[in-house]
Amino acid sequence: VSKFQTDGIESQHNRPHPPPSERRGDTIGDQAEMEEAGSAGQTRRLGRRLLLFSLPFQGHINPMFQLATLLFQRGFSVTVIHTLFNAPDPSGHPHFRFVAIDDGLPEEVLNSHDILAKAIAITEACRAPFRDCLVRLLEEAAREGEDPVACLLADAMLYSIAGVAEELGVRRVAVRTSSAAYMRMFSVFPTLWGKGYYPIQKQRREEEVPEAPPYRVKDLMNFEHSSDASLLEIITNGMESIRDSAALVLNTFEDLEAADVAVLRRALPSPVFTVGPLHKFSQNASNSLLEQDRSCMAWLDRHPAGSVIYVSFGSLADMEKEELAEVAWGLAGSGQPFLWVVRLGSVRGEGAVELPAGFAEETQGRGMVVAWAPQVEVLAHPAVGAFWTHCGWNSIVESLCEGVPMLCRPCFGDQTGNARYVSHVWKVGLVLEDALQRGQVERAVRTLLVEEEGAELRERARSMKEKAGSCIKEGGSSYGCLDNLVDFILSAP
Numbered sequence: 485v486s487k488f489q490t491d492g493i494e495s496q497h498n499r500p501h502p503p504p505s506e507r508r509g510d511t512i513g514d515q516a517e518m519e520e521a522g523s524a525g526q527t528r529r530l531g532r533r534l535l536l537f538s539l540p541f542q543g544h545i546n547p548m549f550q551l552a553t554l555l556f557q558r559g560f561s562v563t564v565i566h567t568l569f570n571a572p573d574p575s576g577h578p579h580f581r582f583v584a585i586d587d588g589l590p591e592e593v594l595n596s597h598d599i600l601a602k603a604i605a606i607t608e609a610c611r612a613p614f615r616d617c618l619v620r621l622l623e624e625a626a627r628e629g630e631d632p633v634a635c636l637l638a639d640a641m642l643y644s645i646a647g648v649a650e651e652l653g654v655r656r657v658a659v660r661t662s663s664a665a666y667m668r669m670f671s672v673f674p675t676l677w678g679k680g681y682y683p684i685q686k687q688r689r690e691e692e693v694p695e696a697p698p699y700r701v702k703d704l705m706n707f708e709h710s711s712d713a714s715l716l717e718i719i720t721n722g723m724e725s726i727r728d729s730a731a732l733v734l735n736t737f738e739d740l741e742a743a744d745v746a747v748l749r750r751a752l753p754s755p756v757f758t759v760g761p762l763h764k765f766s767q768n769a770s771n772s773l774l775e776q777d778r779s780c781m782a783w784l785d786r787h788p789a790g791s792v793i794y795v796s797f798g799s800l801a802d803m804e805k806e807e808l809a810e811v812a813w814g815l816a817g818s819g820q821p822f823l824w825v826v827r828l829g830s831v832r833g834e835g836a837v838e839l840p841a842g843f844a845e846e847t848q849g850r851g852m853v854v855a856w857a858p859q860v861e862v863l864a865h866p867a868v869g870a871f872w873t874h875c876g877w878n879s880i881v882e883s884l885c886e887g888v889p890m891l892c893r894p895c896f897g898d899q900t901g902n903a904r905y906v907s908h909v910w911k912v913g914l915v916l917e918d919a920l921q922r923g924q925v926e927r928a929v930r931t932l933l934v935e936e937e938g939a940e941l942r943e944r945a946r947s948m949k950e951k952a953g954s955c956i957k958e959g960g961s962s963y964g965c966l967d968n969l970v971d972f973i974l975s976a977p
Contacts, residue, residue, distance in 0.1 A: 528559055529561070529631075530558075530560055531631050532559075532561070532633075532634035532974065533560065533625070533630065533631040533632065533633050534555055534560045534636075534637055535563050535565060535618075535654070536549075536551075536552045536563065536564045536636075536637045536638075537564075537614070537637070537638050537639060537642060538566070538642075539603060539606065539607070539639040539642055540567045540569050540570035540571075541570065541799070541800065542570075542772070542773050542774070542798075542799040542800075543661060543798070543799065543800075543876050543877070543878050544639055544661045545773070546763070546772075546878055547661045547735045547762050547763075548637070548639065548661070549564075549572070549766075550735075550762035550763055550766040551637065551733065551759070551762055552637065553577070553766040554759070554762065554765050554766045554966065555973075556579055557766075558966075558970050560634065562579070562580045563580070563581045564577075564580050564581065564582045565583050565584075565585060565614065565617055565618075566583070566584055566585070567586075567587040567606065567610065568584055568585075569587050569589060569606070570773055571584060572773075583617060583621070585610065585613040585614055585616075585617050586613055587606060587610055588609055588613070589609055593605045598707075598709045598710050598714070599707055599709065599710060599896070599897070600707050600710035600711075600714040600715060601711075601714055603641060603718060606642075607641065607643060607645075608644055610642065610644060611645060611648060614645050614648055615645075615652070618648060619652065633654055635654065635655040635656065635657050636649050636654050636655065636656045636657070637657050637659055637733070638656050638657070638659065639661070640658040640659060640660045640722055640729075640732070641718065641722050643721040643722050644721075646724075646725040646729070650728075655730045655973075655976050657731045657732075657973070658725060658729035658731070658732050658733070659732075659733045660726070660732060660733070660734055660735075661878070662877045663734075663744070663877050663901075663902060664734055664736050664741040664744040664745045664758070665741060665744040666705070666877075667726075667732075667748055668696065668744045668747050669696045669699065669704070669705065669901065670722065670723050670726075671723065671747075671748070671751045671752075672696055673716075673719045673720070673723065674720070675695050676693070676695060676696065677716060679695070681693065681704060682704075682712050682715070682716075683712050684701055684702070684704065684706055685701075688701045689702035690702065698904060698908060699901055699904060700904070703900045703901045703904045704900070704901070705719070705897055705900075705901070706896065706897075706900065707896045708895075729754055730972075730976075731757060731972060732748075732752060732754060732755070732756045733756075733757045734756065734758050734759070734760065735760040735761065735878075735881065736758050736760045736881070737758055737761060737951075737952065737955040737956075737961060737962045738955065738961040739951040739952075739955060739961065740760075740884070740910075740948075740951070740952070755968075755972065757969045758961065758962060758965050759962050759969060760881060760962060761881045761884075761952055761955075761956070763860055763878075763882060763885070764885055764956050765956055772856070772858075773799065774799065774827065774855070774856040775855075775856060776856050776858045777856060777857060778858060780823055780852055780854050780858075780862065781861060781862070781865065783823070783852045784867040784868065785867070787867040789866045789869075790866070790867070790869030790942075791820065791867055792820070792822060792823055792868050792870075793820055793821070793822045793823075793871070793872055793929050793933060794823045794857075794859075794862050794863065794868050794870070794871050794872070794888075795811070795815070795823065795824040795871075795872040796824075796825035796857065796859060796872075796873065796874075797825070797830065797873070797874040797893070798873075798879065798895075799827070801895040802830050802832045803830065803831060803832065804832055805832075807920050808826075808830075808831055808837070808840075809840050810920040810925065811824075811925065812839055812843045813843070813922040813925075814922040814923070814924070814925020814926050815851065815925065815929065816843060817922055817923070817925070817926040818925070818926045818930055818933075819930070820850070820930065820933050821850040821851065822847075822850070822851045822852070822929075823852050823854070823868075824851065824854075825853075825854055825856060825857050826839070826853055826854075827855050827856055828855060839853065859879070860882055863882050863888050869888070869932070869942075870888060870889055870890070870891060870929065870932035870933050871883045871890050871891070872890070872891040872929075873890055873891070873892060874899055875890075875892050875894040875899040875900075875903045875906065876898075876899060876902070877898060877902060880902050880905075880906065883945075884910075884945070884948045884949070884952055885952040885953070886949060887946040887948060887949030888945060889912050889913050889938070889941045889942050889944075889945040890906050890912060890913030890945075891913060891914055891916065891928050891932055892906055892907060892914065892915040892916065893916045894915075903915050910944065911940075911941065912941055912944050912945040912948060913932075913941060913945075914931065914941070
């Protein structure tokens with residue numbers, strides 16, 4: 485195998501609180517140098533500034549930065565407000581200004597596996613320092629004659645800052661990093677709660693949910709390590725902040741989710757802008773919290789078109805050691821080439837990850853294991869013919885845009901619902917349900933890559949790639965929505 489690190493797969497995780505000497509652009513100060521570097525060759529500057537504030541998780545940071553880059557290219561100046569926890573790297577965005585706020589979160593919260601409790605703690609801890617930061621930015625802009633703030637692009641899950649923006653007279657546009665379908669589920673969540681769908685009961689998992697078709701009970705949002713009370717709190721408050729926002733921006737496109745977008749537009753009082761797929765508009769605009777191993781690209785170059793399955797379960801999901809073994813031996817037994825991301829901490833209770841004894845020898849010459857990969861580039865590589873994914877929304881969109889069919893193993897949150905759409909609505913993938921078994925893995929991998937029964941999945945995936953490409957061209961639905969979003973932002977007094 486090209487690159488196995490069985491004595492401990494290494495990855496570059498951001499420390500929760502990097503010291504100031506290791507951060508760049510984290511204070512309020514002169515940004516002229518940054519903007520001069522970033523403005524060369526760009527569209528005429530509009531003399532208006534956008535503020536950006538994302539929940540500090542990889543799946544939220546990437547689309548937020550892609551959106552900010554896209555709007556910078558349309559003429560806006562951009563200031564990124566961020567927490568010290570999972571602070572973004574400014575070096576890849578010299579045209580942005582970066583301002584850090586101290587979230588003040590204790591280590592036990594930052595290291596918790598309870599994702600919802602962590603998200604709630606972050607949004608609550610940010611309220612006061614965000615207010616201080618916003619006051620300073622507004623005062624500085626007025627005093628020094630900088631571009632006036634046109635609006636705040638705020639992660640919809642940072643609901644605690646909604647009142648701060650309103651108090652200080654800053655127009656807030658909510659950005660949601662999930663699908664329109666899951667936003668539709670958010671809008672009916674109080675009904676689902678009131679009708680007893682939560683807590684989710686094992687005996688009801690296969691029941692359909694008529695209030696949120698095509699979901700079944702097991703497709704509804706759920707977090708293994710989080711309480712239902714936390715889920716109710718974050719969805720209720722998040723939905724309220726969306727309803728109170730000036731507009732909602734979604735990383736999706738009309739040809740993908742037309743019906744769900746239409747429902748949302750009827751349900752919400754403010755306009756909804758579908759400007760995805762953002763990563764296709766804004767090439768190289770992401771901000772990875774983990775160090776990418778680019779050697780896998782040369783490895784892919786040595787394989788025939790459509791022959792490799794790419795396996796990655798995202799930046800947060802983890803699994804038991806026994807599940808890791810079933811994944812490994814399933815890939816080995818499939819006989820197909822694979823590129824597998826096994827990041828540090830992806831096995832519960834362990835830091836360094838050990839792959840099963842004999843696995844490297846069994847897959848010699850046709851497998852590569854890395855700690856993290858440049859996923860957008862990997863999926864665009866001609867050698868990649870299938871993607872085994874945890875079904876995070878960014879991964880789904882990236883795979884659809886490259887016409888790559890999916891093998892779904894959802895873990896938590898919106899992933900179960902995303903998998904439902906992949907397999908039963910768009911019909912571009914298969915779902916692995918219940919306990920992982922190597923034989924099941926072998927068959928699914930071969931179906932997606934080489935078997936005749938997977939031919940229709942592969943064809944539908946290619947068709948979806950064409951639709952995704954068309955929507956971002958001039959005259960396409962997302963291109964038009966982006967124009968409308970720019971006009972909307974500029975319409976504020």
